[in-house]
Amino acid sequence: xxxxxxxxxxxxxxxxxxxxxxxxxxxxxxxxxxxxxxxxxxxxxxxxxxxxxxxxxxxxxxxxxxxxxxxxxxxxxxxxxxxxxxxxxxxxxxxxxxxxxxxxxxxxxxxxxxxxxxxxxxxxxxxxxxxxxxxxxxxxxxxxxxxxxxxxxxxxxxxxxxxxxxxxxxxxxxxxxxxxxxxxxxxxxxxxxxxxxxxxxxxxxxxxxxxxxxxxxxxxxxxxxxxxxxxxxxxxxxxxxxxxxxxxxxxxxxxxxxxxxxxxxxxxxxxxxxxxxxxxxxxxxxxxxxxxxxxxxxxxxxxxxxxxxxxxxxxxxxxxxxxxxxxxxxxxxxxxxxxxxxxxxxxxxxxxxxxxxxxxxxxxxxxxxxxxxxxxxxxxxxxxxxxxxxxxxxxxxxxxxxxxxxxxxxxxxxxxxxxxxxxxxxxxxxxxxxxxxxxxxxxxxxxxxxxxxxxxxxxxxxxxxxxxxxxxxxxxxxxxxxxxxxxxxxxxxxxxxxxxxxxxxxxxxxxxxxxxxxxxxxxxxxxxxxxxxxxxxxxxxxx
Numbered sequence: 001x002x003x004x005x006x007x008x009x010x011x012x013x014x015x016x017x018x019x020x021x022x023x024x025x026x027x028x029x030x031x032x033x034x035x036x037x038x039x040x041x042x043x044x045x046x047x048x049x050x051x052x053x054x055x056x057x058x059x060x061x062x063x064x065x066x067x068x069x070x071x072x073x074x075x076x077x078x079x080x081x082x083x084x085x086x087x088x089x090x091x092x093x094x095x096x097x098x099x100x101x102x103x104x105x106x107x108x109x110x111x112x113x114x115x116x117x118x119x120x121x122x123x124x125x126x127x128x129x130x131x132x133x134x135x136x137x138x139x140x141x142x143x144x145x146x147x148x149x150x151x152x153x154x155x156x157x158x159x160x161x162x163x164x165x166x167x168x169x170x171x172x173x174x175x176x177x178x179x180x181x182x183x184x185x186x187x188x189x190x191x192x193x194x195x196x197x198x199x200x201x202x203x204x205x206x207x208x209x210x211x212x213x214x215x216x217x218x219x220x221x222x223x224x225x226x227x228x229x230x231x232x233x234x235x236x237x238x239x240x241x242x243x244x245x246x247x248x249x250x251x252x253x254x255x256x257x258x259x260x261x262x263x264x265x266x267x268x269x270x271x272x273x274x275x276x277x278x279x280x281x282x283x284x285x286x287x288x289x290x291x292x293x294x295x296x297x298x299x300x301x302x303x304x305x306x307x308x309x310x311x312x313x314x315x316x317x318x319x320x321x322x323x324x325x326x327x328x329x330x331x332x333x334x335x336x337x338x339x340x341x342x343x344x345x346x347x348x349x350x351x352x353x354x355x356x357x358x359x360x361x362x363x364x365x366x367x368x369x370x371x372x373x374x375x376x377x378x379x380x381x382x383x384x385x386x387x388x389x390x391x392x393x394x395x396x397x398x399x400x401x402x403x404x405x406x407x408x409x410x411x412x413x414x415x416x417x418x419x420x421x422x423x424x425x426x427x428x429x430x431x432x433x434x435x436x437x438x439x440x441x442x443x444x445x446x447x448x449x450x451x452x453x454x455x456x457x458x459x460x461x462x463x464x465x466x467x468x469x470x471x472x473x474x475x476x477x478x479x480x481x482x483x484x485x486x487x488x489x490x491x492x493x494x495x496x497x498x499x500x501x502x503x504x505x506x507x508x509x510x511x512x513x514x515x516x517x518x519x520x521x522x523x524x525x526x527x528x529x530x531x532x533x534x535x536x537x538x539x540x541x542x543x
Contacts, residue, residue, distance in 0.1 A: 034306055037088075040135050045219045047194035048085040053092055053306030054135070058168045059223070061094030061131045069126030069209065071180060075295045076190055076201040079127055079211040094120055095128030095142060097155035098182040099299040111371065114475050115300040115460075118157050124299065126179045129212055130156055133174040134163035137224025141498040142216060143167065144255070145177040146241045148263070148460070151205060151334045152183040154237065154304075159160055159474040161463030168424045169494035170468055174225035176216060184281065184302040187333035189274035193282070193289040202274045202336035206244050213254035217433050231257040231498040233361075235463055239263015243428070244335050246355040247346030257501055259361040259494065261462055262368060264424035267345040274336040280309045306333060321451075323385040323416040323540060350432040359496075359501050361460075362425045363442030363519075368418035369460030370448070373410040381409045385416070388540055396539035403533035411456065412523075419533075423541050424449065429513040438512040440503055444522040446486060465490040465522065466480035482524050489526045 029302065041052045041059055052061035052155045059175050068080035085253060099122040145162060147154040156162060156177035164175025180186065186205025190198040199488040200207060217227045233256045234242050239260035244267065245251045246258055253387035284305040287293050294302075337345050346352045351360075374385075378397070385393045400416055407415070429439035444462045448455040455461075464473035475484040493503040493510065504510045510524065511518040517531035531537070 002365050033254035043222050047082050049088045050091045051088050057135050058165050061091040062092050063128045066129050067127040067211040069125040078200050086314050094157045096123030096126045100153045105210050129178040131223050132168040139226040140174050142174045142228040143498050144233045146238035148236030148238045150237040161467050161469045166468035174497050175468050178212045183333050184306050189278050189336050192275045202531040204340040206335050210250045236263050243346045252354045259357050262364040264428045266348050269334045270337050283307045329369035339415035347428050350433050357459045358434045360439045362428050364421040364458035365444040365462050367414045368459045369414050371457035374531045376409050382420050399536040400538040403536040410473045418538050431539050433513050442520040446523045466494050
C-alpha cells in the first residue's frame with residue numbers, strides 16, 4: 001500500500017495524544033553562584049536575556065517563547081505578547097509541541113527507520129521558536145522554517161532535516177524554526193458560540209505564525225540577523241501555511257521572500273463550513289455554548305472528538321491516490337477564509353496583493369508518497385484516474401509511460417497522483433509572475449536509495465537537501481558523494497534566494513518562470529529543463 005506522510009501524520013488511533021505537561025518548568029537561572037557562562041551564547045532580547053549553546057561556530061537557542069501561554073482561559077484566543085523575565089533564561093532544549101494525535105508511523109518498521117522522528121513532549125505553552133546563527137553573524141538573511149504535518153500534526157524538531165546548524169555554518173543565514181497551535185487548538189472556529197472574543201479562533205494557528213514573525217522583526221538583529229531580509233519556507237502543511245501567510249494582512253511586511261515545498265494547495269474552508277464542523281465536534285463532546293467547559297476539557301478529548309467527526313464526514317471521499325483534477329478537501333481543521341484575517345483564498349484566482357512584491361520559489365517531488373508499491377494492472381490504473389475525463393485517460397496514461405519509462409503500474413500510479421502538486425506549483429508561479437514579481441519552479445526526481453528503492457521520491461525527501469542535512473538524515477539521502485553534491489546545489493540555491501531574492505548559484509543559473517515553464521530539476525544531475533514531463537503534466541491538468 002502506498003503511504004502518504006500527511007495522511008499518516010493526521011491519521012491516528014482514537015486514543016492517545018501527546019500529553020499536556022502539567023509540571024512547572026522554571027527556565028530562569030537566578031543563582032548568584034552559577035559558574036561563568038561563555039558570553040557568546042548570551043543574547044539580550046526585548047523580553048530578557050537568553051542563554052544558548054555552541055556547536056563549533058554556530059550559536060543555538062531552543063524553546064524561546066515568542067508569545068504567551070495559550071492554555072486555560074487563553075485557549076482558542078489570538079496569541080498574546082511574549083512573557084518577560086529578569087535574569088537569564090536557559091534556552092538549551094526544545095520547548096513543548098502542540099498536543100496532537102499520536103503518530104501511527106512508529107508501527108511501520110521501514111517508515112520508523114526512514115524518518116526516525118523526534119516527537120518531543122506536548123503542552124499548550126507551545127509558542128516557542130529556535131534560532132541558529134554563526135557567532136560572527138552580522139545583518140545575515142533570516143530563514144524561518146514552518147514545519148509540515150497538515151494543520152493537525154508536526155513540530156519544529158520532528159525531522160532531522162529541520163536542524164539549522166549547517167545552513168547557519170555553511171551558508172551564513174540565521175535559521176529559525178517554530179512551533180504553533182494545531183488541530184482544534186489552532187483552528188476551531190468558535191465565532192458562532194463564543195462571541196467577538198473568539199472571532200479569530202478559527203485562525204489562531206496561523207496568527208501564531210504572525211506572532212513569531214513579529215518576534216523575529218523585533219529580536220533577530222540581536223542574534224546577527226537582518227529583519228529586512230526574512231524568508232519564510234515550509235514543506236507540505238508548512239508550505240500551505242506559507243501561502244496562507246502571503247494572503248494575511250497581519251503578516252504584511254514581516255517577510256520578504258517565500259518558498260513552498262510540496263504545499264501549493266488551496267484553502268477551501270470558509271466560515272460556514274468551519275462553523276458547521278465545530279457544531280459537529282461540540283455535539284460529539286456533548287457541549288453546547290459553555291466556553292468554560294471548552295477551556296478546561298482535556299486536549300485529548302478535543303482531539304479525539306475532531307478525529308471521530310473527520311472520519312465520519314470523510315467516508316467515501318476521494319483519497320490522495322485519486323489521479324488528476326481538483327480534489328475536494330476532506331472535512332477537518334484548517335485556516336478559515338473569513339474575509340478578515342484571511343480576506344480570500346490565496347492563489348485561488350490570483351496571487352495575494354498583500355505580498356505582491358515577494359518573490360516565490362515553489363516546487364514538489366516526483367512521488368509525494370512512498371512505501372510498498374501497490375500491485376495493479378492497467379485496468380486498475382485507469383480506474384484510479386477518476387478525475388480525468390474518460391476519453392482522455394488512455395492518452396494521459398501513454399504520456400506518463402513516455403515520460404517515466406520502465407516503471408510498473410503501481411509506481412506510475414504514485415507519480416500520476418502526485419502530478420496535481422506539480423500542476424499547482426506551476427499555477428502558483430503563473431499567478432505570481434502575472435503580478436510582475438519573479439517566481440521560480442523546481443521538481444525533485446531524486447529517488448531514495450534505501451530500502452531497495454521502494455520509497456522513490458517520497459514526500460519529505462527534498463527537506464535534507466534544501467537544508468544541507470544530507471549526512472544528518474542519511475537514511476533518506478544515502479549520504480553518497482552524489483547526494484552530497486545535490487545537497488550543496490539545492491541548499492546553496494535556497495541560501496542564495498534568502499540572500500538576494502534570486503536562487504541562481506555559481507555554475508547554475510535558474511531562470512525565472514515564464515511560458516516555457518523553466519524548471520530546476522534536482523536529481524543525480526541537477527539541471528534546468530523546460531517543463532519536464534510537460535505532456536504528462538498537462539494530460540491531468542484540471543480543465
